Amino acid sequence: xxxxxxxxxxxxxxxxxxxxxxxxxxxxxxxxxxxxxxxxxxxxxxxxxxxxxxxxxxxxxxxxxxxxxxxxxxxxxxxxxxxxxxxxxxxxxxxxxxxxxxxxxxxxxxxxxxxxxxxxxxxxxxxxxxxxxxxxxxxxxxxxxxxxxxxxxxxxxxxxxxxxxxxxxxxxxxxxxxxxxxxxxxxxxxxxxxxxxxxxxxxxxxxxxxxxxxxxxxxxxxxxxxxxxxxxxxxxxxxxxxxxxxxxxxxxxxxxxxxxxxxxxxxxxxxxxxxxxxxxxxxxxxxxxxxxxxxxxxxxxx
Amino acid sequence: xxxxxxxxxxxxxxxxxxxxxxxxxxxxxxxxxxxxxxxxxxxxxxxxxxxxxxxxxxxxxxxxxxxxxxxxxxxxxxxxxxxxxxxxxxxxxxxxxxxxxxxxxxxxxxxxxxxxxxxxxxxxxxxxxxxxxxxxxxxxxxxxxxxxxxxxxxxxxxxxxxxxxxxxxxxxxxxxxxxxxxxxxxxxxxxxxxxxxxxxxxxxxxxxxxxxxxxxxxxxxxxxxxxxxxxxxxxxxxxxxxxxxxxxxxxxxxxxxxxxxxxxxxxxxxxxxxxxxxxxxxxxxxxxxxxxxxxxxxxxxxxxxxxxxxxxxxxxxxxxxxxxxxxxxxxxxxxxxxxxxxxxxxxxxxxxxxxxxxxxxxxxxxxxxxxxxxxxxxxxxxxxxxxxxxxxxxxxxxxxxxxxxxxxxxxxxxxxxxxxxx
Numbered sequence: 001x002x003x004x005x006x007x008x009x010x011x012x013x014x015x016x017x018x019x020x021x022x023x024x025x026x027x028x029x030x031x032x033x034x035x036x037x038x039x040x041x042x043x044x045x046x047x048x049x050x051x052x053x054x055x056x057x058x059x060x061x062x063x064x065x066x067x068x069x070x071x072x073x074x075x076x077x078x079x080x081x082x083x084x085x086x087x088x089x090x091x092x093x094x095x096x097x098x099x100x101x102x103x104x105x106x107x108x109x110x111x112x113x114x115x116x117x118x119x120x121x122x123x124x125x126x127x128x129x130x131x132x133x134x135x136x137x138x139x140x141x142x143x144x145x146x147x148x149x150x151x152x153x154x155x156x157x158x159x160x161x162x163x164x165x166x167x168x169x170x171x172x173x174x175x176x177x178x179x180x181x182x183x184x185x186x187x188x189x190x191x192x193x194x195x196x197x198x199x200x201x202x203x204x205x206x207x208x209x210x211x212x213x214x215x216x217x218x219x220x221x222x223x224x225x226x227x228x229x230x231x232x233x234x235x236x237x238x239x240x241x242x243x244x245x246x247x248x249x250x251x252x253x254x255x256x257x258x259x260x261x262x263x264x265x266x267x268x269x270x271x272x273x274x275x276x277x278x279x280x281x282x283x284x285x286x287x288x289x290x291x292x293x294x295x296x297x298x299x300x301x302x
Numbered sequence: 303x304x305x306x307x308x309x310x311x312x313x314x315x316x317x318x319x320x321x322x323x324x325x326x327x328x329x330x331x332x333x334x335x336x337x338x339x340x341x342x343x344x345x346x347x348x349x350x351x352x353x354x355x356x357x358x359x360x361x362x363x364x365x366x367x368x369x370x371x372x373x374x375x376x377x378x379x380x381x382x383x384x385x386x387x388x389x390x391x392x393x394x395x396x397x398x399x400x401x402x403x404x405x406x407x408x409x410x411x412x413x414x415x416x417x418x419x420x421x422x423x424x425x426x427x428x429x430x431x432x433x434x435x436x437x438x439x440x441x442x443x444x445x446x447x448x449x450x451x452x453x454x455x456x457x458x459x460x461x462x463x464x465x466x467x468x469x470x471x472x473x474x475x476x477x478x479x480x481x482x483x484x485x486x487x488x489x490x491x492x493x494x495x496x497x498x499x500x501x502x503x504x505x506x507x508x509x510x511x512x513x514x515x516x517x518x519x520x521x522x523x524x525x526x527x528x529x530x531x532x533x534x535x536x537x538x539x540x541x542x543x544x545x546x547x548x549x550x551x552x553x554x555x556x557x558x559x560x561x562x563x564x565x566x567x568x569x570x571x572x573x574x575x576x577x578x579x580x581x582x583x584x585x586x587x588x589x590x591x592x593x594x595x596x597x598x599x600x601x602x603x604x605x606x607x608x609x610x611x612x613x614x615x616x617x618x619x620x621x622x623x624x625x626x627x628x629x630x631x632x633x634x635x636x637x638x639x640x641x642x643x644x645x646x647x648x649x650x651x652x653x654x655x656x657x658x659x660x661x662x663x664x665x666x667x668x669x670x671x672x673x674x675x676x677x678x679x680x681x682x683x684x685x686x687x688x689x690x691x692x693x694x695x696x697x698x699x700x701x702x703x704x705x706x707x708x709x710x711x712x713x714x715x716x717x718x719x720x721x722x723x724x
Contacts, residue, residue: 005527005559005591009314009393018595019554022536026608026649050583051595054548055540138384145383164381165717166411166632169706170554171646175715189395191386 010198017044017186018051019170020149021133024184025051025058027174028131031184034120035061035088037073038249039206040135040187042080043195046204047186048133049084060087062132064120066112067094068230068251076207091123110230111254121157124181131174131182139191149188155179192247193272200265212245212263223256247272312388315521316395318412318445320436321422326453330422330491331385331398337498338513340387382412392517403432406665406680407632409439410720414706417521418447420512425458425488429471431666437472438665441479442628442682442722444699447519448484451512456490460503478668480699485515525592526701530558530566531619532612533648533704538597550581550597551606556648556703557696558614559591560598567615568606569694574615575602592703609650611694619694619704625654627721628663629709630682635718637677637685643718647693647707654687654709684724698722 007015024031033048035041048057063077081088093115096102102118104110124132138145148164150172165173174182187195199206216227216239225231227239230253244257245268262268321327334340385396397412399405413419419440423433440448450472458464465488476484487496488507495501498513510518538550560566564577578599580587590596598612606612613619631637637656645654662671662683677683698705709719 015595053583054545146381168414168720
């Protein structure tokens with residue numbers, strides 16, 4: 001042999017994710033890609049393009065819009081959808097609230113994070129989606145570490161972590177009864193650093209809030225929340241301007257910024273590689289209790 | 303040590319850790335993650351808080367891996383948990399599986415995608431039944447590399463005699479199994495001896511640390527680059543003007559090497575053609591090999607669909623409706639002889655009938671059991687099945703992708719068993 005047959009770890013992860021996406025399209029009738037505008041779903045959309053090239057990927061993208069978005073994310077979402085010629089469906093938490101399906105939280109920063117589940121499940125029902133691709137990764141959170149690539153949801157969309165199908169080799173069992181659906185997580189084996197390395201390798205574009213910028217923030221229990229109409233300042237709180245970037249992109253009401261001078265991909269990668277706290281440490285939604293993620297996931301969260 | 307820097311050309315090692323809570327497995331994993339700086343401060347802070355609240359004496363590193371509420375409440379690991387860490391030259395995916403016999407199915411699941419197994423032994427107890435069970439499953443699933451970690455060396459005075467005795471006992475045991483490569487490492491997970499840093503307490507041990515071994519195990523021989531196998535996953539027919547006549551076969555190379563111009567045969571039809579192009583989003587390739595996901599076009603129009611397999615005419619897999627398997631049963635509902643089950647094999651789905659249960663294996667002693675052929679949860683057995691359509695397969699030892707299948711309940715759709723083709 002003149003050379004060794006060796007794939008780098010990023011190419012191995014890519015090949016695995018492509019395999020999962022093709023497998024889901026072959027096994028399900030109506031898949032959808034959950035798109036938040038965050039880096040993981042941007043990588044997911046890129047992998048979907050690769051998996052089905054030269055055809056367009058044969059499913060729409062769904063954005064569950066809480067109304068609490070960073071405007072940069074929405075702008076980027078529309079730009080990307082247009083660029084790759086995908087079909088985008090948007091369903092809003094506000095509509096779910098107006099229809100009486102969900103109720104707004106009370107308090108100084110009411111989060112619509114949990115309410116997304118209601119809107120997501122309505123959309124799955126409305127379009128009869130039987131598989132939803134998500135960008136969740138196992139390294140993000142301890143309940144997610146136990147998640148399958150093909151994750152079964154019962155007719156109430158519930159996840160039963162104690163009764164998951166074993167996943168052997170790369171044989172994925174997507175068989176289901178009417179009314180049930182699957183969540184499919186092609187990025188399960190990727191870490192935050194892998195995502196960034198891959199973004200750099202593939203030269204993917206990202207919303208600018210991932211890079212260092214000046215922003216007014218308020219420090220609430222250690223979480224640096226960006227100034228927005230969705231946050232009411234408490235007594236003794238005030239906005240201060242800081243040089244920040246975001247490691248994850250979720251709702252403005254619960255996504256914390258990190259102080260950072262990293263304004264290029266290489267700087268971000270260096271920062272992620274040296275990071276001493278997890279990316280979700282800045283997420284107020286995960287700080288609510290030790291099993292916050294597991295509890296939300298059981299109800300049908302992403 | 304700046305260990306989190308990682309090169310893009312780094313490779314990937316998937317491994318499994320076997321052992322029970324008593325062996326100090328969680329501590330070992332915690333130590334590995336902590337010493338490679340993979341545990342983050344907020345995670346550490348969280349488990350410190352929980353340990354304190356429960357009145358535990360030490361920071362309980364097991365809390366890191368026990369992700370589900372029930373696991374933390376009961377202090378046991380129920381499910382396979384996947385952990386990730388990296389060194390400059392290698393990325394690691396670790397499947398952390400529970401050790402008790404009632405979790406054999408979890409170990410089989412974790413082992414099915416692993417290249418290496420760490421088998422943990424308590425130095426005070428030596429080679430016990432559980433060690434044999436873990437090693438047997440490792441060998442059954444053709445994991446080529448085993449690291450036997452003899453843990454709690456601090457509790458036996460870091461004794462070289464104890465280490466050597468265990469090593470000899472283990473060598474005796476594995477002489478009955480087919481295992482390519484074994485390393486023996488004396489460690490103390492609690493104190494960190496020989497995990498990431500060399501032990502000062504065991505100058506008699508001249509071998510590498512656990513992390514060094516993980517980083518340097520040679521992986522090149524684990525994939526099959528000889529027998530060309532391409533199960534068709536999906537037929538790509540873009541409805542676009544530019545690619546109007548494009549007809550591509552998408553899939554993952556499961557063995558061998560494919561190049562444009564190669565003569566190929568399509569199963570089950572037996573038609574032959576030539577590879578026209580190997581396409582990817584990033585441009586056409588001059589060759590494709592495992593585990594690449596690609597799309598092939600052929601020079602002839604042949605009817606090919608999902609579940610078919612593209613191979614080389616001079617190197618064909620076995621084609622048969624009668625298949626002999628070792629299975630690991632994974633469900634509370636027992637196997638029913640004579641019942642139909644759904645099988646998934648490569649990208650092919652079919653039904654099968656269980657014709658015969660030949661024997662069950664006592665996985666602690668490796669003895670064959672022939673007088674009790676009831677197969678229930680966690681049992682490992684040899685069976686014969688007949689399938690509704692022919693399967694295209696290889697011996698699992700030659701190719702784990704074309705030599706493995708799963709059995710599924712046709713009514714509940716649950717996965718019931720893992721099958722290894724003999």
